[in-house]
Amino acid sequence: MINITLFSQIISKLDRSKFNKLTLSQGSDKHNKGYNSWTHLVSMLFCQFAKSQSVRDISNGLRSATGNLNHMGITKVPSKSSVSYQNKHRDHNLFKDYYFCLLESLGQQAGFKQVKFRIKSKIFLLDSTTISLGLSLFDWAKYKTAKGAIKMYTLLDYDGNLPAYVNITNGKTADNRGAYKVPLVKWSVIVADRFYNDFYLLNIWDSKGVFFVIRHKENLQYISKGEITLPQNRHQNIMIDELIELKNLASKEKYGKKLRRVAVWDEQNKQTIELITNQMSWTANTISKLYKTRWQIEIFFREIKQNLHIKSFVGTTENAVMIQIWTALITILILKALKAMAKYKWHLSNLVAFIRLNIFVKINLQQWLDKPFDEPPPTMPNSCTQGIIF
Template sequence: MGKFSRCGDQIAKGKKSAFRYHSTLAKKAQNVPYQILQELFSRLVERLGRGARRALLKPYKLFAVDSTTITFQHPDMSWAGYTRTRHAIRLHTKFDVEEGQPTQVVSTTGRDHDVMVAPKLYNDLESLSIITGDRGYARTSDFQDLHERNQFFVIRVAKFFSLSDEMEHSIPLESGGKVKVDQTAFIGKGSRKTKSRFRLVTFTDNEGNEIRVATNLMMMSLEDIAYIYKLRWQIELFFRWLKGNLDLSNLFGNSPNAVYSQVYGTLISYFLLRWV
């Protein structure tokens, strides 16, 4: 019993020490401009993005866009309003699927919706890039803008999206039965209606759920379009890894400097682990 008692005392001391460590770090981080870590992260992205690329979807470069929300409860977090009882920040991310790493992170409070931040993630795209995203990134004005800039996209749209002048096309037998609809149409209505026709492909996932995506890849096979959207899952795995392995879901500070310093410090740690 003496051994177990001593072990229990050591564990309790360890917990108190960890709490003091986090508390001290949070106080120090309040006075450190997080922009320093943000700039360091940007330089690491530039440095590590020069590596050799795998031939995933030659000649295209594939990026996934999505965001993750980190919520917390603290009386001194009014700057990060989210709901009446909780506060949150959101990390809007552009993710290089081939390299397996983020190339851009825009940090905002939890109330900033994906579709409002999306244009920032669409800037500085390489030629022959494809952007893939979920329904939070489906906005007809962005579809038209990307198309006019000769950038490609595969973005999921909700069933309630209005279509006009639909033209349905036959589906090749080699699609394996998973592709249900292949059509072109104008998307939206009124002032939000696109000026160009876009392709809409409906297919089923592994669980039989129907997914409809909009794209301007008019000549690409149906199987490749479905495959591109499925690769979007890689950014979800990245967010899970950050929160689970690097403990980003637990924020130890309450000021903007402390919170965003932890965020960009964690992102830097991710890059260094990949580099090593």
């Protein structure tokens, strides 16, 4: 009989030694008054898994697990005031750095089966999502006159389907501006939508040895420098493959090299998709398929908004919001690792819902992941059971 809750077993998958090193290096446990960084992390992960709506819910929820707290590395249930205070004051960078530490270990387990390309370049998908906030409560999140928001710029690793980089800005930041801090990996390829068709930005990527596949704007002015012959009787969706130079003088000053333009017919949406790239050797079909993978980042944004707790917040300060977002990303990393461990073919939404329902149930985690609908073994009859009175 397992004597540890499902939530405790999930927490045990985390590398606490790495977290302790980060805590020590950043000094985040100074003056903690009994509510240390690890307890803070567990509290905010509980907020995500249980979808707690307030700091009171977090405190009361953990209090209901009395007797199992030591398995999570917690000695005392945090009060709602302690959670609120530390959300405001403990630097969110601790949780950000821990996400990337876990990405190196758990991220390898959370492998995501994808369409394989015959290219050696690492594939990254770039986009942003807007998270709305009430300006009366979140006055630091400038967006519109009567509305607040933040933008979450994400560089998604195609292989693991997990963020390799996240930049969170206020809602006013233009999409292309939020991409200037994206870390660049030489010989990798970045796939993005037309909002990132910024020739100064593309020139920086090109100068750093990074390939790009971008949907260009409809008003792009260019001069055709010759078409590339398309294969006969194959890839009929490719309409044109050509070399171009930018015509507009201001654009040409930002990006003076030749570009490759590929136009693709999208049968599903009955539209033409026009792409530009600085990659001259891959086939037009590969360029087309690379852009098609961009949909994975839209799916990722939908997953975190539907399944995790990032559309409403238990704290109103900027630091509290950042902590909740980074612990949400840690949670999605854990969930995808659990999916990879399981023999049962879980949908992410079902896995989240089932964990929420069974969060303090004492059952073997691996057994539950593999066979969630199996009935428990029958209990042996007790010979001392009292007889029927009536």
